[in-house]
Amino acid sequence: MEARILHSSSSSCFSSLHNTLNRYRFSSVSSPNPLSVSFTQTTRARTKVSRVLSMSKKDDESMSKKDDEPDSLTYKDSGVDIDAGAELVKRIAKMAPGIGGFGGLFPFGDEFLVAGTDGVGTKLKLAFETGIHDTIGIDLVAMSVNDIITSGAKPMFFLDYFATSRLDVDLAEKVIKGIVEGCRQSECALLGGETAEMPDFYAEGEYDLSGFAVGRVKKTSVINGKNIVAGDVLIGLPSSGVHSNGFSLVRRVLARSNLSLNDALPGGSTTLGEALMAPTVIYVKQVLDIISRGGVKGIAHITGGGFTDNIPRVFPDGLGAVIHTDAWELPPLFKWIQQSGRIEDSEMRRTFNLGIGMVLVVSPEAASRILQEAKNGDYVAYRVGEVINGEGVTYQ
Numbered sequence: 132m133e134a135r136i137l138h139s140s141s142s143s144c145f146s147s148l149h150n151t152l153n154r155y156r157f158s159s160v161s162s163p164n165p166l167s168v169s170f171t172q173t174t175r176a177r178t179k180v181s182r183v184l185s186m187s188k189k190d191d192e193s194m195s196k197k198d199d200e201p202d203s204l205t206y207k208d209s210g211v212d213i214d215a216g217a218e219l220v221k222r223i224a225k226m227a228p229g230i231g232g233f234g235g236l237f238p239f240g241d242e243f244l245v246a247g248t249d250g251v252g253t254k255l256k257l258a259f260e261t262g263i264h265d266t267i268g269i270d271l272v273a274m275s276v277n278d279i280i281t282s283g284a285k286p287m288f289f290l291d292y293f294a295t296s297r298l299d300v301d302l303a304e305k306v307i308k309g310i311v312e313g314c315r316q317s318e319c320a321l322l323g324g325e326t327a328e329m330p331d332f333y334a335e336g337e338y339d340l341s342g343f344a345v346g347r348v349k350k351t352s353v354i355n356g357k358n359i360v361a362g363d364v365l366i367g368l369p370s371s372g373v374h375s376n377g378f379s380l381v382r383r384v385l386a387r388s389n390l391s392l393n394d395a396l397p398g399g400s401t402t403l404g405e406a407l408m409a410p411t412v413i414y415v416k417q418v419l420d421i422i423s424r425g426g427v428k429g430i431a432h433i434t435g436g437g438f439t440d441n442i443p444r445v446f447p448d449g450l451g452a453v454i455h456t457d458a459w460e461l462p463p464l465f466k467w468i469q470q471s472g473r474i475e476d477s478e479m480r481r482t483f484n485l486g487i488g489m490v491l492v493v494s495p496e497a498a499s500r501i502l503q504e505a506k507n508g509d510y511v512a513y514r515v516g517e518v519i520n521g522e523g524v525t526y527q
Contacts, residue, residue: 204383204472211379213436213481232355233432233444234279234346241350245284248343249274253378257407259337261392264302266410267340268309269316270375273411274434275344276317277489280418281430281445283354284346286317291324295338298328306340309410316413319344354422356429356445356492359518363428364498365442365452367515368417370488372409372464376435377482381407384472398463406464414489417510426497433484439524440481442490451521459513462486480526487515 207213236243251270258267268291276286291310293303303326314321333339348354373381385392385403392404399406421427429445442452465486469479479485493501498514505512519525 202473203478204380204387204474205478213440217440233281233430234284236282236353238350239347242347243282243284243350243353245279245282245346245348246344247275247278248341249278249375250339250341251375253382254373254375254408255337255339256382257378257392257404261404261408263404263408264305264309266309266312266408268306268311269313269410269413270309271340271342272310272313272317272344273413274375275342276313276319276346277411277414277432279344279346280415281354281432282346282348283352283419283422283427283430284348285419286319286344286346286415288320288322288345289314289317290322290343292327292341292343293324293338294327294329294333294340296328296330296333296335298326299336302338306338310342313410313413317344317415319346354427354430357447359428359446359450359492361450361518361520362495363492363518364495364514365454365516365518366491366493366498366501367459367487367513368414368489368491369412369459369511369513370433370484370486371412372406372462373468374411374434374484374488376484378407380472380474380482381468384468384474388471390471396463397467399467403467412488418489418491421491421501424497424500426494426500427491428494429492431490431492433488433490435482437479437481437483437485438487438490439477442524443522445492446518449520449522451519452516452524453519454516454524454526455514456526458515459486476526480524487513490515492518 234245234247236245238244249271251267251274254270255267258264271291272289275289279286289310291307293306295303311321390403392402392407394403395401396403396406418430431441431445433441438454442454446452462485465479465483468474468483469476474482491501501512502514504510
């Protein structure tokens, strides 16, 4: 098996251990001695399972409704405990103080290097079931670059990790094409990555993905939420669907429903499988453009934890948010998920993005400019709420 290595300098480096392939491109940069390091540690509430599941009710008894299963589903019912994840972060914080942001900041001269890492969770199960592999790489890039732009950082490069029990070259090529497309949309370089073959570790035909992104931002331009005050406005940017979080609950809902992935999405224009596999929006260009014109004080990437857990992460102590739930129309996909799973509003708000993938906290003046641009057709944006005195997120 031949390694895939990319070089940006005349020197080369190759490391191979057993059945792993390293794919790197190197730049000659000496390592700095940092004065301080800020770590990122977030929980993307997801599950890892070891077999391909059929997303048809009749074919997947293991995911079907049990006699003792509650009528109203929760994320915890599907095997994901957000509170346990939050507890782990608290314990890690004792060992590595400073964690909790969407990206980790590393001082480098007059800039910060901003790093993020993530995967795509059990959305991979739907990729296996639908055979849609050419866009899952976009999801992988999006989850990391969308995190680091919350600090105002421009992504510079991305690395991937692709692991499988037996390498299917054609399938892997489709996945990596998606990664390349995600990097193109993010205007960052695919610096390299690793392919790992691990026999007996994954089920036949399955694979797992991880991604790592690094960006840069001037220390004087970093967005950290410190200047947020009551009266600032929350601007929501639309998502393309579920993105890459909440799929353990989605799969449980699907197993309980009377629909398969090939059926039409109720109220939608695509099949259910196509709607669920829609790639995560990459917000890099739009958000950095909005930031460049001033007035952006904080940014929340709406992933696992939804509005309820993610928005407060950017606020100073003593501030909260009110969300106007009638500010945008709930997309058909989320209506179907809630109705089919009989999911409570509070659970939906803490699990899914509900059609808003990124929330910008901006000054009232910036909000007027952004909303006028949206009215002019430059892009779609909604005034979804305001910052208030208090704690947490309330809904009206």
